[in-house]
Amino acid sequence: MSAGTAQRERGADGLRAPLRRRRFRLLYAGQCLSRTGDFVFQVSLAGYAVTAGSPALLAYTLFGQATGTVLMLLVGGALADRFGARRVMLGADLARVLATAGVAVQVAAGGHEVWAVAACGLLLGLGDGAFEPAFTLAFTELLPKAELLAANALQSIALRTAGIAGAALGGALLAAVGAGGSLALGTAGFALALALVLVAGRWPVPDRPASGEGLLKEAxxxxxxxxxxxxxxxxxxxxxxxxxxxxxxxxxxxxxxxxxxxxxxxxxxxxxxxxxxxxxxxxxxxxxxxxxxxxxxxxxxxxxxxxxxxxxxxxxxxxxxxxxxxxxxxxxxxxxxxxxxxxxxxxxxxxxxxxxxxxxxxxxxxxxxxxxxxxxxxxxxxxxxxxxxxxxxxxxxxxxxxxxxxxxxxxxxxxxxxxx
The missing domain is CATH 1.20.1250.20 (MFS general substrate transporter like domains)
Structure with missing residues (x-):
C-alpha cells in the first residue's frame, strides 16, 4: 500500500472526517442537542412523577411512546425510502416537539388527563419510530461509505455523552426551575435539532424509482x-x-x-x-x-x-x-x-x-x-x-x-x- 493510499484511509477512518462536511456537522450538532433534550425530558418527567405522586403520568406517557414507536417502525423505513431522510426527520422532530411541549404544558398547568398524556406519548413514539430509520438513511445520503464507521462512532459518542449530561442537567433543572420549566427545556432540544436540519437545507439524494406499491406493501x-x-x-x-x-x-x-x-x-x-x-x-x-x-x-x-x-x-x-x-x-x-x-x-x-x-x-x-x-x-x-x-x-x-x-x-x- 502506498503512503498516499494509507494517508487517505486514515483520513477516511478518522473521527474528524465526517465533521468536515457542513451538512453532517449541522445534523450531528442537532442530534447532540436532541439526545440531551430527550434525557432531560425523561429525567424531569420521572422526577416529577415521583415527587408529585403521579406515577400514572409517567406510565401513560411511556406506554403511549412505546406503542407509537412500534407502530411507526412498521412503515417509518418505507416513508424514509420514499420521501428521503430529510423530510421524514423534519416531520419526526416536529411531532416530538409538539408531544413533549404538550406534556410540559400539562405539568406546568398543574394537572393532566390520562387520554391527553397518552396521546402526547403516542405522538412522541410516532416521531421516534419515524426518525430512527430516517437518521440511519441520512448518513448514507450525506457521506461516502469510507466515512460511515467514523460517523456512527461519533453518533455513539454523542448518545453516551448526552445520557450523562442530560441526566445531570435534568435533575439540576428540576430542582432549579421546577418540572414545567425543565420539561420545556427538554423540548427545546428537539426544536433546535429541527432548526438545524432546516438550516442544513436540502441535500441531493439518489434517484429512487417508485415501486408502484402501496405504503404497507412497500414496507x-x-x-x-x-x-x-x-x-x-x-x-x-x-x-x-x-x-x-x-x-x-x-x-x-x-x-x-x-x-x-x-x-x-x-x-x-x-x-x-x-x-x-x-x-x-x-x-x-x-x-x-x-x-x-x-x-x-x-x-x-x-x-x-x-x-x-x-x-x-x-x-x-x-x-x-x-x-x-x-x-x-x-x-x-x-x-x-x-x-x-x-x-x-x-x-x-x-x-x-x-x-x-x-x-x-x-x-x-x-x-x-x-x-x-x-x-x-x-x-x-x-x-x-x-x-x-x-x-x-x-x-x-x-x-x-x-x-x-x-x-x-x-x-x-x-x-x-x-x-x-
Missing part, C-alpha cells in the same frame, strides 16, 4: 430483502437473541445478581452502570480504528465477548474485577453496535436502507419488553444469578456460532455501492 420490502440475504437475517436474528436473553434482561437481573454476589445494594449496581457507560464512551472513540477487522467478526465476535462479560458479572464476587469487566462490556458492546450500523448502511442498497433499518429496530425493540415480562416468571424458579448466567452462556454460543456462518464471516467493508 414489507425490508423483510423480503432481509430474508433473501442470509448474512442479514442471521445477523438480525442473532442480535435479537442477545438482546432478548442478555442485554434487556440484565437491566432487571444484574441489580439482583450483583447484590447476591457483591453486596452493597444500589450503590454497587450504580457503580457497574457508570462503569459500563464509561466503557461505551471509550468504545465509540476507538471503534473507528478497527476497520481492518472484518465487520462480521468485529460485530459478532464482539457480541460473544459481551455475553461472556455478562456471565462473569453474574458470578463475580470482586468489586474491582466487576468494574473492569463492566467497562469492557460497555466498550465492546458500543463498538459492536457502531460497526453493525455501518455494515447495514454499507451493504444494503440505498433504496432499501430505511426499510431494512426498520426491521432491525423492530426486532431489537420488540423482544426487549417480552424479555422483561418473562424475567419475573423465571425468578420464581431460580436466582437472578442463575438466570443471568444461563442466558448469557446461551447467547454467547449463539453469537459465536454467528461468526462461523460463512456469509457473516466473509463480510468486508465495501468500497463501492452494493448492487440493487
Amino acid at each position: 414489507t420490502g425490508g423483510i423480503r430483502y432481509a430474508c433473501a440475504n442470509r448474512w442479514l437475517w442471521v445477523s438480525i436474528a442473532s442480535f435479537g437473541v442477545s438482546v432478548a436473553l442478555v442485554v434487556a434482561p440484565a437491566k432487571a437481573l444484574l441489580p439482583l445478581a450483583s447484590a447476591d454476589v457483591l453486596g452493597g445494594g444500589a450503590g454497587t449496581y450504580s457503580l457497574l452502570v457508570g462503569s459500563q457507560a464509561a466503557g461505551a464512551l471509550l468504545g465509540g472513540l476507538l471503534v473507528a480504528r478497527l476497520r481492518r477487522i472484518p465487520p462480521g467478526v468485529l460485530v459478532f465476535g464482539g457480541m460473544t465477548l459481551v455475553c461472556g462479560g455478562f456471565a462473569v458479572l453474574a458470578v463475580s464476587s470482586a468489586v474491582v474485577a466487576s468494574v473492569a469487566v463492566a467497562v469492557a462490556v460497555g466498550a465492546v458492546l458500543s463498538a459492536a453496535t457502531v460497526a453493525w450500523a455501518a455494515t447495514l448502511q454499507s451493504r444494503v442498497p440505498g433504496e432499501l436502507i430505511g426499510r431494512v433499518s426498520s426491521v432491525d429496530w423492530l426486532v431489537s425493540l420488540g423482544v426487549s419488553p417480552l424479555a422483561l415480562v418473562v424475567v419475573p416468571q423465571l425468578l420464581a424458579y431460580a436466582t437472578a444469578t442463575t438466570v443471568l448466567l444461563t442466558a448469557a452462556v446461551v447467547a454467547l454460543l449463539v453469537s459465536a456460532a454467528t461468526v462461523l456462518v460463512p456469509d457473516v464471516r466473509r463480510l468486508a467493508w465495501p468500497l463501492t455501492a452494493p448492487a440493487s
